[in-house]
Amino acid sequence: MVSSNGRLDFLCNNEPEFGSYCLPAAARNCPYAYTIFPLWTALDTDIGQVGCSAWANGCGVFTSISGTAPNRIFNVEWHALLNFTSNTPQDFEVRLYENDPNQRFDVIYGNVGNAFGLNYLWVGGVQGPPGFFTEDFCQTGVSPPRTNVSRTYTFVPCGSPTPTATPTATATATFTPTATPTATATASPRERPTPRARPTPQPHPTP
Numbered sequence: 001m002v003s004s005n006g007r008l009d010f011l012c013n014n015e016p017e018f019g020s021y022c023l024p025a026a027a028r029n030c031p032y033a034y035t036i037f038p039l040w041t042a043l044d045t046d047i048g049q050v051g052c053s054a055w056a057n058g059c060g061v062f063t064s065i066s067g068t069a070p071n072r073i074f075n076v077e078w079h080a081l082l083n084f085t086s087n088t089p090q091d092f093e094v095r096l097y098e099n100d101p102n103q104r105f106d107v108i109y110g111n112v113g114n115a116f117g118l119n120y121l122w123v124g125g126v127q128g129p130p131g132f133f134t135e136d137f138c139q140t141g142v143s144p145p146r147t148n149v150s151r152t153y154t155f156v157p158c159g160s161p162t163p164t165a166t167p168t169a170t171a172t173a174t175f176t177p178t179a180t181p182t183a184t185a186t187a188s189p190r191e192r193p194t195p196r197a198r199p200t201p202q203p204h205p206t207p
Contacts, residue, residue: 001013001014002061002063002076004043004044004045004061004078004080005017005020005040005041005042005043006037006038006039006040006041006043006078006080006090006092007035007036007037007038007040008035008036008038008076008094009032009034009035010034010035010036011030011031011033011034011035012029012030012031012032012033013029013030014028014029014030014032014035015028015029017042018042018083019042019121020040020041020042020121020122020123021121021123022121022123022135022138023037023123023125023127023133023134023135023138024127024130024131024133025123025127031130032127033127033128033129033130034127034128034129035126035127036094036105036107036126037123037124037125037126037127038078038092038093038094038107038124039078039090039092039107039109039112039122039123039124039145040122040123040124041082041090041120041121041122041123042082042083042084042120043078043080043081043082043083043090044059044080044081044082044083044084045059045060045061045078045079045080045081046059047059047060049081049086050086050087051081051085051086051087051088051089051113052079052081054079054089054091054111055079055089055091057079058079059079059080059081060079061076061077061078061079061080062076062077062079063075063076063077064077067098069098070098070099071097071098071099072098073095073096073097073098074095074096074098075093075094075095075096076093076094076096077091077092077093077094078090078091078092078093079091082113082118082120084118085118087113088113088114089111089112089113090111090112090113091109091110091111091112092107092108092109092110092112093107093108093110094106094107094108095107095108100154102154102155102156103154103155104152104153104154105152105153106150106151106152106153107124107136107150107151107153108149108150109145109146109147109148109149109150110147110148111147111148112144112145112146112147113144114144119140120140120144121138121139121140122137122138122139122140122144122145123135123137123138124136124137124138124145124151125137126153134153136151
């Protein structure tokens with residue numbers, strides 16, 4: 001949903017209102033979750049006002065597409081005046097990139113006029129689910145954001161946890177020598193021969 005008050009609501013359609021709030025903005029009709037705030041303040045895009053002559057095509061919110069698929073750029077440009085004034089042009093644009101890996105979008109500020117004597121609040125940034133937001137500026141009084149500058153926003157997802165290998169103690173085989181029996185010589189008794197009787201020679205008669 002494109003709001004004339006300088007918002008892009010992607011989740012819920014909050015109706016235009018005269019106020020704006022520093023981020024994170026509390027819910028109104030519904031939460032401001034997933035909302036881009038290029039220049040959130042009280043704006044008037046009605047045609048026919050004196051300040052609308054600042055643009056050839058007058059006041060309003062204009063959209064266009066540049067580039068070719070699948071890498072197109074969707075452009076949303078505001079030609080607006082501060083509410084209750086007729087000569088304070090607020091010229092800014094959002095560019096949404098198709099198929100960008102980081103979901104990139106740009107905010108380009110042209111001429112952002114002062115509001116002398118009026119207490120306006122200019123808010124720029126982006127708000128996601130509860131607790132997640134990026135505020136570029138929240139400026140009050142007669143100090144609008146800088147003109148002729150641009151901002152680039154990208155979404156970088158958190159990295160997935162990487163498992164880390166932890167060494168585990170492993171049993172290691174250790175060689176332990178085993179005693180091997182060794183043959184030992186043992187003396188065994190032997191039988192001794194028994195002496196034999198030898199015949200005694202006998203004398204023979206001499207012839």
